Amino acid sequence: MPDKKEAFVALVTCFHDDETINYDATWRQVARQVAAGNNIMCAGTNGDFSALTFDEKVRLCGEVVDEVAGRAKVIVNAGMPATFETILLARAFDRVGVDGIAVITPFFIACTQDALIRHFTSVADAVTTPVYLYDIPARTQNHIEPATARILSGHGNIAGIKDSGGAQDTLEAYMAIGAEVDGFDVYSGPDQLVHWALEHGAKGCISGLGNVMPDVLARIVACVNAGDAAGAAAAQATYTAFRTDLYKLGYPPALVKRALFLRDPSVGASRQPALTPDAAQDAAIEVILGRYGL
Template identity: 65%
Template structure:
């Protein structure tokens, strides 16, 4: 299996906080040039700050930009199944490789509720559906037994695990081994190479926004069987993650690092973290030390 890297693409904003679609397309082209696939409207894409119509327009724009060059997965998860279905139907047919849905958030769900939610979604669209587990943000976790049940649905293609624990990834990978056609994508940036070595179909990375070539190097070296090169690229990538994320909320740090190199990405919508001169200086030093400024 050829492993793949998806970058959870940032959403760019103008000074008045409207979406800058052209700048977002430019970021997509940057990732495509590096050889990375894309995820739009994910955590690093400020999806919680986007309106329903903005999400649809972003999905259409990035799908068009990608064409047949790379794969695009769109996160369309909303707190309620009703709105999730509305959004999913609106982007179905855009040529997306997959529709990912973060677990409902704010609303506490039982595992039976999650099964109904994701089954309803998979029934409603023809685009393959990917489960999206990030319990630290949603307080709802897709248990491995639930993933196994959902993997039996003909239109559920896999899961994006953003839980950050190796044990959960391994549990999902066992589901994948038992259920052919079900893929596991590992998200935490410090686990990129480990996830590939364990059998993940690929990774979804937020940090790849900052260092697209470095992320691509980990995956391409792994695919080529060059373990030493993959390990070295992972070492640098993990060091960048540790230093940058130590400064604050990871998606905000990714966005700010990009802004310092390219102001066209803009700030995030409020109440996201405001710029801080001392923090900016620390970010700039981290980027310069790795030749990313």
């Protein structure tokens, strides 16, 4: 895999008070991440993808691509429970002109490993944009076993995997595949493992926490690319501590959105039923934000 590492932020989707998408506010978040040096993942877990309609996802992706205007990479999540709709979304994103299409494992529908192979192969066959497997079993209840990832790595249009499982041994197994298979890149999802993953073979990371700490995330990656292990470790220590403090309060994507909201109300709340604003919780988040100078 190429030596230069990269960070993607799983960008929040901004909403008006009536829960319609606020594109102006979303553009500002895109510009903020690009200015920090981060790439964009659109319609991911932190982007309320499961609460967006088909048409909203397609328009949102197009708006983000237009705002980025080639200054950073854009990947987008097309994963849905059924292969049929996943292919329809992937083809729509293919026409928009993204750099990659991530495909989260089907959720609600329990899948065998053979079913996952058929699912991802069908999507990769249907588009020309590189496809990235996306494993987050805690949310989907379906897990891409390393042996399955190895089989799929041989597909000419499957370019890598995002691992959000949180198990270091699984991430190691995925990275071993990346080390052996040209053109199969591994991206780490857990925020506490960014530095470790980059140092041990991951091409990059895709982080939700970067919505709130874009500069710290970018610093981890920049330090790794510059060979500054001490600088990367220091930035990672801050990132990990913030993650621990914030995520102990509840559902991580909603807390990331709420923390961002408390500093920029234009991002809006998450679509319901994710997180109802709560004065006591907001006060706890404020304390954490203050602790980290945010």
